[in-house]
Amino acid sequence: MPDKILVTGATGQIGAELTLALRERYGADRVVAVGHRRELSGELAQTGPCCRVDVRDAAALDATVSGQRITVIYHLAALLSAVAEARPMLAWDINMNGLLNVLESARKHGCQVFFPSSVAAFGPGTPVFDTPQDTVQHPATIYGITKVAGELLCDYYHRRYGVDARGVRYPGLISNRVPPGGGTTDYAVDIFYAAIEQRHYDCFLRADTQLDMMYMPDAIAAAIRLMETDAGRLTHRSGFNVTAMNFTPAQLAAAIRQHLPDFTIDYAIDPLRQAIADSWPRHMDDSAARAEWGWQPRFDLPSMTADMLAHLAARLRRA
Numbered sequence: 001m002p003d004k005i006l007v008t009g010a011t012g013q014i015g016a017e018l019t020l021a022l023r024e025r026y027g028a029d030r031v032v033a034v035g036h037r038r039e040l041s042g043e044l045a046q047t048g049p050c051c052r053v054d055v056r057d058a059a060a061l062d063a064t065v066s067g068q069r070i071t072v073i074y075h076l077a078a079l080l081s082a083v084a085e086a087r088p089m090l091a092w093d094i095n096m097n098g099l100l101n102v103l104e105s106a107r108k109h110g111c112q113v114f115f116p117s118s119v120a121a122f123g124p125g126t127p128v129f130d131t132p133q134d135t136v137q138h139p140a141t142i143y144g145i146t147k148v149a150g151e152l153l154c155d156y157y158h159r160r161y162g163v164d165a166r167g168v169r170y171p172g173l174i175s176n177r178v179p180p181g182g183g184t185t186d187y188a189v190d191i192f193y194a195a196i197e198q199r200h201y202d203c204f205l206r207a208d209t210q211l212d213m214m215y216m217p218d219a220i221a222a223a224i225r226l227m228e229t230d231a232g233r234l235t236h237r238s239g240f241n242v243t244a245m246n247f248t249p250a251q252l253a254a255a256i257r258q259h260l261p262d263f264t265i266d267y268a269i270d271p272l273r274q275a276i277a278d279s280w281p282r283h284m285d286d287s288a289a290r291a292e293w294g295w296q297p298r299f300d301l302p303s304m305t306a307d308m309l310a311h312l313a314a315r316l317r318r319a
Helices: 013-026 042-047 058-067 081-086 088-109 142-161 184-197 216-228 249-257 271-278 287-293 301-318
Strands: 005-008 031-035 050-052 072-075 112-114 168-170 172-174 200-203 211-215 245-247 264-267
Touching (some): 005 013, 013 072, 013 216, 058 088, 072 216, 081 088, 081 142, 081 271, 088 112, 088 142, 112 216, 184 200, 184 249, 184 301, 200 249, 211 216, 216 287, 245 301, 249 264
Parallel strands (some): 005 072
Antiparallel strands (some): 211 245
């Protein structure tokens, strides 16, 4: 059991839910939530310790790690794909310099590190079906470039300094708690809000755009399970392929219509996000994660859709 955990990017799509899950698992006072731009308030502030730190500020980050006696860092602070493409220099600054600062603090203080990579780490030259664990990684976006560089940097700090850095390559993530944050797969979250509130959605990707996806409870479980796995079982360390389901916007719309028969969908293609999606694999092979640390998702498309609609409808009614 870790002594104390730091979660950067704790107000983001993954961070908000991961922080709460870690507090429930290990104790609220042992999980420190770190944010930068957004106010740390609400459930995060009410359930455990919080602080505001810019991960690009190496001194401030290191002081927090040292002062809080942190032994595990879940580093989630980053700009996502579409936002990163609009602001590439800022994306490089946050995604790369932030990670380097985390790894340096981990080196100095003996911390374990979780770094989430992405399907965006692949590119047009990667096999698109059953994408292997070890394959060509030449991404076409600045977000993907930072993810590949991040995987390599984590591996370097492990080989060179013995830092126990681990990570997964997430597919598109679907959450009923946190609004989308600028990702290419955000349609798979937006569509549920639109279905409940307007019974109609204008999708920014083509109807036949096939991508891997994962429901947030599975994404959280994957991170925790990997970090708890005995290091001796791991052949790989960073960049484990993980996935749970695979569908197109048209197939997701059909699944929603099983619950909301009057739901309709049209397509207003965003060229930038469509180009990004077209550069990614259609389906990743996650057999290495299954073999090395027992990865197994709980949710498929039907069960995710039902759970998402139920939770989101209840939350929107209370709003």
